[in-house]
Amino acid sequence: MKRRFLPITALLVLAAVMSTIFLAIPMPASAGGMVVNQSFEDGLTGWVVSGSAGQVCSGPVHAGTCAAEITGAGGSLTQEISNVTALGRYQLWGWIYAAGNATGYIELDFLDASDTLLSPTTVLSATNTGGTYVEGNTTVRAPLNTTHARIHLVETGWVSGDDVRFDEIGFNAPAGGCFIATAAYGTDTAQQLDFLREYRDQVLLKDPLGARFVYLYYKVSPPIANYIAEHPALRTVVREALVEPVVSLTKLTQGIWGH
Numbered sequence: 001m002k003r004r005f006l007p008i009t010a011l012l013v014l015a016a017v018m019s020t021i022f023l024a025i026p027m028p029a030s031a032g033g034m035v036v037n038q039s040f041e042d043g044l045t046g047w048v049v050s051g052s053a054g055q056v057c058s059g060p061v062h063a064g065t066c067a068a069e070i071t072g073a074g075g076s077l078t079q080e081i082s083n084v085t086a087l088g089r090y091q092l093w094g095w096i097y098a099a100g101n102a103t104g105y106i107e108l109d110f111l112d113a114s115d116t117l118l119s120p121t122t123v124l125s126a127t128n129t130g131g132t133y134v135e136g137n138t139t140v141r142a143p144l145n146t147t148h149a150r151i152h153l154v155e156t157g158w159v160s161g162d163d164v165r166f167d168e169i170g171f172n173a174p175a176g177g178c179f180i181a182t183a184a185y186g187t188d189t190a191q192q193l194d195f196l197r198e199y200r201d202q203v204l205l206k207d208p209l210g211a212r213f214v215y216l217y218y219k220v221s222p223p224i225a226n227y228i229a230e231h232p233a234l235r236t237v238v239r240e241a242l243v244e245p246v247v248s249l250t251k252l253t254q255g256i257w258g259h
């Protein structure tokens, strides 16, 4: 009787404790993360066009059959990303093709509810990419009060004959973040965190309710994680009183939920 109930009890406790301290990646997303029509295969859906910019479906593309192209000075493509979490870490990436002297830029701005710019623009750029697309990739933390972000594809130095293209533009929270647990260990490479990640990926994200919880947790946790990271004494308490027990439970019950 006792043996039979142990795993179930352990699972229930695990679920309850996880519900209070576990922080994980956002919902699994498409290749562009939170960007709509990131590969420009769907016309210009999701992008606001200014000047001589648009979809192009001939010549070099990075993925699929189309890309974005700016064919004159001053053209741009802009997309707004809603529901960005203040203090969350986000990844920006994209592929740029530049022929001639023009430089292509993927720019990212974080903004507050009144659309005020909150920090210097994050910029990925490329000039004269040698007949191919080059990838830009960076990680940046959303400032306090961020509510949304804006991605801007632009160029400078364009003269007739130059060609600036963009493809596979992405924006997302970086994968693999158990932010509170990471803050408690002071690194995201601690072996203990592997069990939490595995539990998140194999159990929570495969269940609709679990996935919702992970998403919610991701939304609320970065400020808590930041606070913990900045207070060494608190880090020890959180690690030993909260994270370690969860890691132990996750290990103990791995036979039940693991492969």
Ligand SMILES: [Ca+2]
Residues within 6 Å of the ligand: 039, 040, 041, 061, 062, 063, 064, 065, 066, 067, 167, 168
């Ligand atoms: Ca494409």
